[in-house]
Amino acid sequence: MLIHRATDLPSSEITPKADYLNRRTFLTGMAATGVAALGADRMGHWANAESALAAEKLQTVKSPLSVKGEILTSYQDITHYNNFYEFGTDKGDPARNASAMHTRPWTVQVTGLVKKKKTVDIDTLLKLKPMEERIYRFRCVEGWSMVIPWAGYSLSEFIKQCDPLPRAKYVQFLSLADQKQMPQINQSGIQFPYSEGLRMDEAMHPLTLLTFGLYGETLPNQDGAPVRLIVPWKYGFKSAKSIVKINFTDKEPPTTWNRMASNEYGFYSNVNPNVDHPRWSQKTERRIGAPLFKQRQPTLIFNGYGDQVASLYNGMDLKKYF
Amino acid sequence: MPNRAVVFLKVLVHLACLAPFLILAWKTYHDLAHPGAVALLGPDPTAALSHGTGFPALRILIISLAITPVRRLSKSLGWLVRFRRMLGLYAFFYACIHLLVYLKLYANLDWPTLVDDLSKRRYIIAGFSAWLILLPLALTSTKWSIRKLGKRWQALHRLVYVAAVLGIIHYWWIVKTGVLDPLKFTVVLAIILLARPAWLLIDARRRQRRMAQV
Numbered sequence: 114m115l116i117h118r119a120t121d122l123p124s125s126e127i128t129p130k131a132d133y134l135n136r137r138t139f140l141t142g143m144a145a146t147g148v149a150a151l152g153a154d155r156m157g158h159w160a161n162a163e164s165a166l167a168a169e170k171l172q173t174v175k176s177p178l179s180v181k182g183e184i185l186t187s188y189q190d191i192t193h194y195n196n197f198y199e200f201g202t203d204k205g206d207p208a209r210n211a212s213a214m215h216t217r218p219w220t221v222q223v224t225g226l227v228k229k230k231k232t233v234d235i236d237t238l239l240k241l242k243p244m245e246e247r248i249y250r251f252r253c254v255e256g257w258s259m260v261i262p263w264a265g266y267s268l269s270e271f272i273k274q275c276d277p278l279p280r281a282k283y284v285q286f287l288s289l290a291d292q293k294q295m296p297q298i299n300q301s302g303i304q305f306p307y308s309e310g311l312r313m314d315e316a317m318h319p320l321t322l323l324t325f326g327l328y329g330e331t332l333p334n335q336d337g338a339p340v341r342l343i344v345p346w347k348y349g350f351k352s353a354k355s356i357v358k359i360n361f362t363d364k365e366p367p368t369t370w371n372r373m374a375s376n377e378y379g380f381y382s383n384v385n386p387n388v389d390h391p392r393w394s395q396k397t398e399r400r401i402g403a404p405l406f407k408q409r410q411p412t413l414i415f416n417g418y419g420d421q422v423a424s425l426y427n428g429m430d431l432k433k434y435f
Numbered sequence: 436m437p438n439r440a441v442v443f444l445k446v447l448v449h450l451a452c453l454a455p456f457l458i459l460a461w462k463t464y465h466d467l468a469h470p471g472a473v474a475l476l477g478p479d480p481t482a483a484l485s486h487g488t489g490f491p492a493l494r495i496l497i498i499s500l501a502i503t504p505v506r507r508l509s510k511s512l513g514w515l516v517r518f519r520r521m522l523g524l525y526a527f528f529y530a531c532i533h534l535l536v537y538l539k540l541y542a543n544l545d546w547p548t549l550v551d552d553l554s555k556r557r558y559i560i561a562g563f564s565a566w567l568i569l570l571p572l573a574l575t576s577t578k579w580s581i582r583k584l585g586k587r588w589q590a591l592h593r594l595v596y597v598a599a600v601l602g603i604i605h606y607w608w609i610v611k612t613g614v615l616d617p618l619k620f621t622v623v624l625a626i627i628l629l630a631r632p633a634w635l636l637i638d639a640r641r642r643q644r645r646m647a648q649v
Contacts, residue, residue, distance in 0.1 A: 189473075189478075190478040193478065194477075194478040194479060198613075198614075202614050202615075202616060204478075204479075255611075257479060257482075300615070301613045301614055301615060302612075302613040302614075302615055303613040370611075373611070373612045373613050374611075374612040377612070389555070392556060392557065392558060392608065392609070393556060393558075394548065394551065394552070394556075396548075397543070399479060399481050399482070401478045401479055402474070402478055404466065404467070404470050404474075404480075405463065405466060405467065405476065405480040405481065405484075405540070406467075406540075408479075408480065408481050408540070409481070409540065409541075409543055
């Protein structure tokens with residue numbers, strides 16, 4: 114039996130905060146006992162952990178683009194079941210390790226085929242447009258899925274302000290790669306910085322969300338703070354986290370997973386139950402947080418956003434351009 | 436090692452080998468009985484059961500293979516061989532549950548999905564082959580079989596090395612390119628597999644030296 118959440122309840126009010134509160138109490142306790150002996154480096158780490166945990170409330174308005182009739186994945190699961198390989202390859206690693214990342218000060222560089230290159234401060238970005246709450250399905254290429262109430266605004270709003278040249282056909286997104294803040298960055302054999310990209314029309318699509326928060330609060334570090342992308346009709350790895358650079362190009366930009374295994378991860382990577390991953394089927398998915406025998410469910414073409422995005426790929430062979 | 440100590444150790448090994456299963460069984464029971472409570476199996480119970488049975492299978496299998504080379508380190512370690520069969524059977528036990536988890540929670544007991552997976556997915560072919568190899572080994576693990584099969588028993592049971600290698604390949608083929616988690620298992624298995632030729636070489640050298648002294 115699916116129990117639907119009352120739609121008028123703001124998601125921020127059902128955020129389980131016990132986790133945070135416990136840790137904050139612990140940290141405050143540490144500070145109160147005067148842990149000067151820990152040394153400057155160590156203190157920096159703790160202080161940063163504190164600031165990382167201090168998620169701020171975001172004012173959002175509900176978006177008509179949200180999916181309906183889905184149970185939201187819990188805040189706990191969204192923030193403790195992550196792929197963010199710069200912080201380790203285990204699903205629990207990002208929640209354990211991402212507090213070492215500094216999300217202030219933070220800037221996003223805008224480069225490539227634009228009228229004027231610029232560097233935008235995160236606080237400017239946050240205030241650029243009214244923040245919307247968008248409840249989207251999220252489907253990972255590994256075969257699991259969630260339903261997440263993101264907070265952000267359409268990437269198109271920002272792209273318009275970047276004045277890309279008519280020659281710009283693609284947008285590349287680069288994530289932070291800093292050994293100091295990401296000590297686990299060499300744990301895998303992956304080349305960082307993480308790079309992802311979209312065709313300009315995909316980037317301009319209203320569903321494509323420049324994302325700053327979830328459950329009505331700023332993103333926790335492990336979910337890609339302070340700013341990430343969400344492209345709900347594509348496999349999750351297309352949605353770059355902790356973005357530091359947006360680059361406009363006339364050629365398809367190189368993307369991290371495509372470079373690692375081009376036969377498995379295409380540039381488009383639209384969610385498609387009819388195109389298998391070479392090593393596993395994509396016909397079904399496991400919903401995170403669902404009961405054991407109810408986890409498995411069919412995967413929808415374009416992750417259920419076909420009405421809105423299928424026309425972007427008219428005339429394209431989706432098996433060839435997977 | 437006195438017999439009583441071996442019996443005592445066997446009880447401990449049984450407990451250690453059963454622990455992962457008992458913990459998983461308890462968590463599964465809890466989650467099914469209390470659907471509203473925080474799931475003890477975590478956010479992805481299907482993966483928790485799959486990993487929670489696959490890892491013990493591989494780990495116990497590799498430990499069972501380590502017995503022979505470790506035993507050769509000293510004459511006083513001969514009693515270790517008395518643990519080999521039980522470890523092998525526990526590895527098979529976990530491999531069976533691992534297979535059942537796949538059949539029900541991944542393939543949904545759906546025949547076309549199974550056929551598709553077994554014909555196309557190399558990690559499933561490798562894993563299933565490993566299980567297929569372990570099956571006759573488990574069935575012929577009785578004293579009666581050992582007597583009955585004689586020399587052929589040993590030849591048959593050498594296949595366990597193939598099963599372990601297939602198990603590791605199965606692991607490498609399911610993780611994403613660039614993920615190096617299976618490396619630890621691979622290194623340990625490689626050491627075990629190399630121990631055999633290494634001992635042969637050491638023995639040959641010793642014999643040569645003795646010959647030279649004469």
